[in-house]
Amino acid sequence: VALYSAKAAKKFPKNSDIYMRRGYALLSLGESHTKVVKAFKAAIKYAPTDSVKSNMVTSLGDYWYQLDRPQSAFTQYRRALRLNPENSMALNNYAYFLSERGENLPKALEMSTKACEIMPSNPTYIDTRAWILYLMGRHSEAKKLMQQAISFDSSADPTLLLHYGDILFAEGERFVAETYWRKALDAGYDAAEIEKRLKSLQDKQ
Numbered sequence: 001v002a003l004y005s006a007k008a009a010k011k012f013p014k015n016s017d018i019y020m021r022r023g024y025a026l027l028s029l030g031e032s033h034t035k036v037v038k039a040f041k042a043a044i045k046y047a048p049t050d051s052v053k054s055n056m057v058t059s060l061g062d063y064w065y066q067l068d069r070p071q072s073a074f075t076q077y078r079r080a081l082r083l084n085p086e087n088s089m090a091l092n093n094y095a096y097f098l099s100e101r102g103e104n105l106p107k108a109l110e111m112s113t114k115a116c117e118i119m120p121s122n123p124t125y126i127d128t129r130a131w132i133l134y135l136m137g138r139h140s141e142a143k144k145l146m147q148q149a150i151s152f153d154s155s156a157d158p159t160l161l162l163h164y165g166d167i168l169f170a171e172g173e174r175f176v177a178e179t180y181w182r183k184a185l186d187a188g189y190d191a192a193e194i195e196k197r198l199k200s201l202q203d204k205q
Helices: 003-011 017-029 033-045 050-066 072-084 090-099 105-118 123-135 137-151 157-171 173-188 193-201
Strands: none
Touching: 017 072, 017 123, 033 050, 033 157, 050 072, 050 090, 072 090, 090 105, 090 123, 105 123, 123 137, 123 157, 137 157, 157 173, 157 193
């Protein structure tokens, strides 16, 4: 794909989709981040509308976060939202990654709430909002939202299952929490993380 996309880029030098596909192809091949970022930036440069450009900038932000460059990622998310304040993916991802770092949870909740208003049936977005509420100590509200997220999710996303287990545990529902942690494990979540949680159950016995 990387080879074909390089040829296509030469033939269609202003096609943003080709550059974006090239970026993902290079990423999958483990190429240097310099090459990947160059392809993403070319895609952004030739994006036909601000809305499309915003989506591509969000993808670049996601990539920076994968490289453990959170501030670079957050810069891109802010740029994406300037281009399109209704970009639900940028709102959600920015909010979730802030929550992962325990930073500015009120701002994260505001962005997550807006993402859910834009796409109210998206289980990933609902999970983000629920998780932020959980981190803020608002466990009862988080539980209600996670119930919605689980009901909307048809993929048995292990992160959603884990989060629901954590929230249930915080609510004192230890047996059901264990059930969802084990479901997360069966769905492919990291075994070491699940083991930590199961040990916490044993320690409290």
